[in-house]
Amino acid sequence: MTEYLIRRTLQSVLVLLLITIVTFLLIHAAPGGPKTIFLSPNLSPEVMEQQAENMGLNDPLPVQYFRWLGDLTQGDFGYTFKNNLPVGDLVWPTLGNTMILMGSAWFLALVIAIPWGIYNSTREYGFSDQLASFIAYIGFAMPTFWFGIILQELFALKWDLLPLSDMYSMGKEGDLGDLVLHLILPVTVLTLGFLAGYVKYSRSSMLEVLDQDYIRTARAKGLGERKVVFRHALRNALIPIITILGLDLPILVAGAALTESVFNWPGMGRLFLQMATQREYSVLMAITLIIAVFVIIGNLIADLLYAIVDPRVKLGRKGGAGA
Numbered sequence: 609m610t611e612y613l614i615r616r617t618l619q620s621v622l623v624l625l626l627i628t629i630v631t632f633l634l635i636h637a638a639p640g641g642p643k644t645i646f647l648s649p650n651l652s653p654e655v656m657e658q659q660a661e662n663m664g665l666n667d668p669l670p671v672q673y674f675r676w677l678g679d680l681t682q683g684d685f686g687y688t689f690k691n692n693l694p695v696g697d698l699v700w701p702t703l704g705n706t707m708i709l710m711g712s713a714w715f716l717a718l719v720i721a722i723p724w725g726i727y728n729s730t731r732e733y734g735f736s737d738q739l740a741s742f743i744a745y746i747g748f749a750m751p752t753f754w755f756g757i758i759l760q761e762l763f764a765l766k767w768d769l770l771p772l773s774d775m776y777s778m779g780k781e782g783d784l785g786d787l788v789l790h791l792i793l794p795v796t797v798l799t800l801g802f803l804a805g806y807v808k809y810s811r812s813s814m815l816e817v818l819d820q821d822y823i824r825t826a827r828a829k830g831l832g833e834r835k836v837v838f839r840h841a842l843r844n845a846l847i848p849i850i851t852i853l854g855l856d857l858p859i860l861v862a863g864a865a866l867t868e869s870v871f872n873w874p875g876m877g878r879l880f881l882q883m884a885t886q887r888e889y890s891v892l893m894a895i896t897l898i899i900a901v902f903v904i905i906g907n908l909i910a911d912l913l914y915a916i917v918d919p920r921v922k923l924g925r926k927g928g929a930g931a
Contacts, residue, residue, distance in 0.1 A: 620904040627897065628673075629673070634893075635893070636669065683696070685890065685891075689889075696894070699879070699894050702878070703861055703898065705775060706860070706862075706875035707861060709795065709868070710864065713798035714859070714860060717798075717802030717803045717806055718806065720803060721810060722810045725809070725810025728740055728811045732815065743807070744808050746800070747803055747805075753870050756794065756797045756867055757870060760772055764793070771786075773790075773873075774790060774874075777790075793871060794873055797867050801864075809852050810845070813849055816845070820844075826840050850917065851910055854909055854911075857903075858902040860902070865881050869881060880892065880895050
């Protein structure tokens with residue numbers, strides 16, 4: 609296990625290094641080059657050249673990259689080009705806000721979806737199964753921004769039961785009760801999206817396992833259905849679900865840009881859209897790198913959970929999860 613962890617950590621560092629190179633080069637691939645993006649077109653050529661020299665834009669690309677990477681290793685994401693604000697001061701608060709929103713929706717969806725999918729696998733095509741399929745189709749087909757606007761129209765504007773948008777009401781910043789009220793509508797929108805996939809994944813995974821020969825053997829020996837499902841089938845059925853959860857982990861920090869925009873939630877997805885329209889590439893690079901780190905962490909956690917759920921998985925060996 610230790611050898612596997614060391615090898616995966618080294619692989620992750622290499623992947624992250626490659627991501628920094630690609631992200632850095634994206635700036636220089638932008639139309640017109642970084643000088644036309646970062647410097648005011650109203651300045652005289654002499655002043656623009658002096659600013660470019662001060663910002664280090666005239667240095668060779670490798671020099672610029674390693675200078676930026678050196679600052680990055682010290683936790684310095686740089687500054688915005690329009691207002692000269694520290695990028696970290698913009699990104700870190702929105703990361704926490706996004707994790708509150710996405711984490712609430714993700715946890716709620718898991719608590720509902722996985723037990724519901726397991727239940728439906730034992731009562732295939734029953735009323736509960738058909739209801740879950742209907743909700744899944746709605747969740748997959750319905751645009752999240754449209755659903756969010758409908759909820760705002762009904763619960764905030766027409767019936768005045770819940771706040772329309774934002775994270776807190778004015779003057780109630782830090783109030784937990786007020787935060788919960790503001791979470792209800794966006795979390796409902798996001799939970800429906802998560803629920804649609806997780807119910808179907810957990811149901812289909814359980815159905816595949818329940819059709820195996822060893823499950824039929826367990827039933828033939830007279831074991832109760834509860835023991836068959838939870839003691840023999842569930843552990844193997846969780847492996848595909850863990851894969852999906854590991855892939856979805858970066859969503860918790862990437863945010864849902866459309867939902868955050870509809871509800872004016874100060875999260876990372878909304879910030880990404882704002883900075884993209886303003887062409888603040890230093891902020892976009894910081895967000896991209898943070899998401900990349902969570903992608904790597906999600907994959908690593910998923911691989912480790914394979915061994916916990918299924919002892920047959922040999923990490924780091926050919927044919928196992930680490931192969």
